[in-house]
Amino acid sequence: MLRLLHRSLPRARRSAASRSLGTAAEPGHAGRPRERTLTMETLNPLVKAVEYAVRGPIVTKAGDIERRLQQGVKQPFSEVIKANIGDAQAMGQQPITFLRQVVALCSFPELLESPAFPEDAKQRAKRVLQDCGGQSLGAYSNSEGVECIRRDIADYISRRDHGVPSDWDNVYLTTGASDGIMTILKLLVSGQGRSRTGVMIPIPQYPLYSAAISELGAVQVNYYLDERNCWALDTEELQRAFLDAKQHCRPRVLCIINPGNPTGQVQSKKCIEEVLHFAYEENLLVMADEVYQDNVYAPDCQFHSFKKVLYEMGPEYFNHLELVSFHSTSKGYTGECGFRGGYMEVLNLDPDVKAQLVKLVSVRICPPVPGQVAMDVIVNPPREHEPSYAQFIKEKNSVLDALAHKSRLTEQILNSVPGMQCNPVQGAMYAFPQIFIPPRAIQEAQLLSMAPDMFYCLKLLEETGICVVPGSGFGQREGTYHFRMTILPSAEKLTLLLGKLKDFHLRFLEQYSEAQTSVGEVPGDGLQ
């Protein structure tokens, strides 16, 4: 010990008197200055490769502008409107009263004595608490989730799917859907070189997928949605992507987002059947991101769960195809993003793999229990004979009606803008219009080493305070440009936003048009 102490006498030992806080390495320090251990050179290269546009540079910039506004710095607008992220309550949507009552009761059970809370909310809270360790939200739950909540979810799935059986032992609570998606992908990643796991994802996609694939070092396999056909999923394109990918990796999983994010389409039953058939034939595990299952607006569309369609294809499919479906508290009519609640249902997983899944989730011990409670209310809302039913239905319909209205409003106004084209927002919470960007603007963006649609969105933000996400963050066909905007602002604010957007777009076209082209001539049909 003495030997060691001698060897390692502090190089920078200071007397007590000099222990004030300096601001830089002291010049008198003998020997090499200490280098940082964690630098951009030594950082995990997989982390470096991760991109996540929904909270990328444009959102940082929006924050900066917002702060400047608060400090009284003058801008050509009075507020930043954040249409970049599906965060309903941040845009003013009110929480569902019943859900919050149950969470409050579980958080502070003394309220169970209060006459201010309805009986059905109390009954829900008591039931969940009974299944919690020490009857408290503050205990860890099982790693898979609170048992009665898993049972409620299985019942919900079975009701939703008109009787298709659901085993609660296949249901796992998650920390939002993102967590579940990441967990399943983590199980699937193996092999090196040509045998490395390929993950098929739609383009455009929600960038959690590409980020997760980067982080895990898997191979991203893009299949393109058909923009000319309402972002439909064409199995011929799936086949193409699959065969191409087999040249350099081993595609093992097919990710689907239905209703679509950022694209807003709702898949037909026929389409889902074809996709499942394809996955069956090619031995792919299917990950069905169904977090927008309650967000369907187009009267001719209907949500079909992948599981129900699989069931209807017969037992050979239903008993063999590996399917994982994800849901969340963050979307639907509740918009409880901050609770980070969600679940996944796994189908036909190898029992040994299920044990590995349980082991993996147990390392983080459990998903947040308040989020589990929120999920429970969503799958087990007030029933017709219960005291909270009337108010619940009123609140639920009010949110969904408003979203349906705003989906039409958005589509209409965007399509009225020359050089902009938007597919119907059949579901989810986003419009993903294609925009015409004049060649001169593309050149200017290239000079700034910026994607042209990033250039466009930055200018939009700076000139109008509107924050949307460039299509390049989601992926798009080469040479096409888009942005994603949410339909979440209030109808009034959304109308204002769309009006400003239209004006901006016309100005932008004029500013970057060739001298000989006038705005009226901008070819809307020229969009690819």
Next chain:
Amino acid sequence: MLRLLHRSLPRARRSAASRSLGTAAEPGHAGRPRERTLTMETLNPLVKAVEYAVRGPIVTKAGDIERRLQQGVKQPFSEVIKANIGDAQAMGQQPITFLRQVVALCSFPELLESPAFPEDAKQRAKRVLQDCGGQSLGAYSNSEGVECIRRDIADYISRRDHGVPSDWDNVYLTTGASDGIMTILKLLVSGQGRSRTGVMIPIPQYPLYSAAISELGAVQVNYYLDERNCWALDTEELQRAFLDAKQHCRPRVLCIINPGNPTGQVQSKKCIEEVLHFAYEENLLVMADEVYQDNVYAPDCQFHSFKKVLYEMGPEYFNHLELVSFHSTSKGYTGECGFRGGYMEVLNLDPDVKAQLVKLVSVRICPPVPGQVAMDVIVNPPREHEPSYAQFIKEKNSVLDALAHKSRLTEQILNSVPGMQCNPVQGAMYAFPQIFIPPRAIQEAQLLSMAPDMFYCLKLLEETGICVVPGSGFGQREGTYHFRMTILPSAEKLTLLLGKLKDFHLRFLEQYSEAQTSVGEVPGDGLQ
């Protein structure tokens, strides 16, 4: 399209009439049966390598026994006592009223009008809500956490450390401490072969570390705590582990758990200073797991944060050494495990690396907001002049006094058992006694391909209903055996547990003793 449909006509298409649910692949199915995509052979090998003893097979077995008890199956005991996990509220600890009041107010803001809630709780709730999107818990927060909570945490750190400055921009809320630890390790993992990141962890360790290292494919570098010296951390041993590791990897990070888990020691200031000096000299980033900072029981011990000690070592250290400290809502006197709240403070991180950290955490969007609120109350509890102060202090002291009492009780009784030796439980929530396992029991365990302490703990569970975790799950010196038990059961239940444990141990020794050895002769001194 037609071509494709033809090529891939469903092999297993069923008529509507035959769509009932079968239970196995149908024998008539022409062609190869569908193979599973995700099997133990194709599973991510890094996931396969993960081990997590705290929720491992012994806990599964405890659950099975519990269910059998509920079903009325007779056992030699009337209940399972779970002393395997630091889950205070599951063991009957009551939540701190003030904390739950604030969470309930934030969850259901109508309660802000209720006279049943104290003003200071309302003021805390209003303040947090004002910083939330849409003034709601249901909005996503910034990925780093709610701003005013980050500020409160920085203030707390500075108060705790007697004025050492803390910048709120260095504070990140997390989903429990586990999430933060995993995130920082993820940044640090790079290189291949001899340049692969080595992570120095104490042995015994909390198995989150080994699990995270496995999952990330980093290299685990063990340094052994000195059991004969109250589990002290000896820098000579650090040096040995570091030099050995350099032969086959690149050690870049040093993890410390203080107060210790599972070992319960509280590090002296001098020891921390030596460790920091070592890390400074060897260019290691230090991860200080300080989640038990409020759990110090021994009158001659005191919690010193790594940051404060670093500050006192002078600016050369304080301005250069990369240090990350972790805290949590799950431990301390609150025990709010289910909320999955926590934070980390980073010091001297490269600004570019910080940007990468923000990007990485933004992919999961944000930590659960109710957990952030719980964290806020912990760092900003009622003050002396506030209405909730008296009750708060009473509740806090009652929890901590009880834990201090139980730490002594546990140590005393364990040390009264022949063939058992336990260091003082100076802090945290666990005892980690060394146990003598007779050679004949070791042989029997080996025949079952079982670690001897796993064999011991399983027998303990089966015969007494007491669930503890074998030392092999935490790591221990070759040839020594331990188990970890929590001190969380009520004093009454703990006394019962310790009595049963003692009886069991004596029976076990007798059962496996050589014919010529009587229990009285079991050499307590023979423990290594």
